[in-house]
Amino acid sequence: xxxxxxxxxxxxxxxxxxxxxxxxxxxxxxxxxxxxxxxxxxxxxxxxxxxxxxxxxxxxxxxxxxxxxxxxxxxxxxxxxxxxxxxxxxxxxxxxxxxxxxxxxxxxxxxxxxxxxxxxxxxxxxxxxxxxxxxxxxxxxxxxxxxxxxxxxxxxxxxxxxxxxxxxxxxxxxxxxxxxxxxxxxxxxxxxxxxxxxxxxxxxxxxxxxxxxxxxxxxxxxxxxxxxxxxxxxxxxxxxxxxxxxxxxxxxxxxxxxxxxxxxxxxxxxxxxxxxxxxxxxx
Numbered sequence: 001x002x003x004x005x006x007x008x009x010x011x012x013x014x015x016x017x018x019x020x021x022x023x024x025x026x027x028x029x030x031x032x033x034x035x036x037x038x039x040x041x042x043x044x045x046x047x048x049x050x051x052x053x054x055x056x057x058x059x060x061x062x063x064x065x066x067x068x069x070x071x072x073x074x075x076x077x078x079x080x081x082x083x084x085x086x087x088x089x090x091x092x093x094x095x096x097x098x099x100x101x102x103x104x105x106x107x108x109x110x111x112x113x114x115x116x117x118x119x120x121x122x123x124x125x126x127x128x129x130x131x132x133x134x135x136x137x138x139x140x141x142x143x144x145x146x147x148x149x150x151x152x153x154x155x156x157x158x159x160x161x162x163x164x165x166x167x168x169x170x171x172x173x174x175x176x177x178x179x180x181x182x183x184x185x186x187x188x189x190x191x192x193x194x195x196x197x198x199x200x201x202x203x204x205x206x207x208x209x210x211x212x213x214x215x216x217x218x219x220x221x222x223x224x225x226x227x228x229x230x231x232x233x234x235x236x237x238x239x240x241x242x243x244x245x246x247x248x249x250x251x252x253x254x255x256x257x258x259x260x261x262x263x264x265x266x267x268x269x270x271x272x273x274x275x276x277x278x279x280x281x282x283x
């Protein structure tokens with residue numbers, strides 16, 4: 001049996017490849033990684049504001065910045081997808097420390113990460129990509145664009161270990177800004193024994209295929225961002241969509257809901273499916 005040190009080294013190497021960053025740290029949960037990212041932003045780029053999307057984000061985006069004295073400013077979106085013109089406007093005064101957003105708005109619509117990075121870079125704003133829904137992708141969860149990537153390996157995530165998270169950074173020295181947080185969010189050694197098998201069972205690519213299949217099933221309904229890649233499928237509210245979910249045994253969330261969309265809609269939670277179920281559906 002391999003030692004914990006050997007397993008940790010193997011995992012570190014794998015995550016560097018997945019995030020395209022050379023500096024990776026593992027945490028007890030995704031929220032700890034978000035907290036660390038904000039600690040880094042505060043020390044590395046000490047400005048008064050943090051940007052978050054107006055919808056399609058995560059609950060912690062609205063809570064954690066306050067611990068660091070940040071003013072939270074919401075960026076306009078098209079059902080979660082960032083409005084680039086408004087982003088430019090919000091960055092004009094160069095008083096923003098960082099912008100945290102999910103790779104897929106609400107897990108259902110791909111963000112234009114490369115364009116967002118170009119805009120952020122011009123204003124020296126750190127781009128923090130919450131990439132737990134996109135790990136394993138070539139375009140997203142990409143350290144060539146994002147200054148920081150982070151995510152969770154928890155319940156209902158594409159890599160579903162039930163525990164743990166990660167943060168990766170462009171500059172190794174940035175971890176010095178979050179040493180105190182890092183010391184409080186260490187993972188149990190069992191994590192290193194378990195996680196690799198879940199990385200091998202990553203649901204990401206199969207979920208993309210299932211997403212396309214469900215959109216085809218719902219071709220007569222008002223699917224939000226139908227042409228964008230995603231994991232979940234979000235449809236403007238219609239009772240027939242709920243019947244469809246019951247028939248297919250898909251879990252769903254009723255919106256408006258900040259973590260999906262601020263619209264009367266149904267979010268079909270494909271990402272909650274077990275891998276074996278997804279394999280049955282995706283031939």
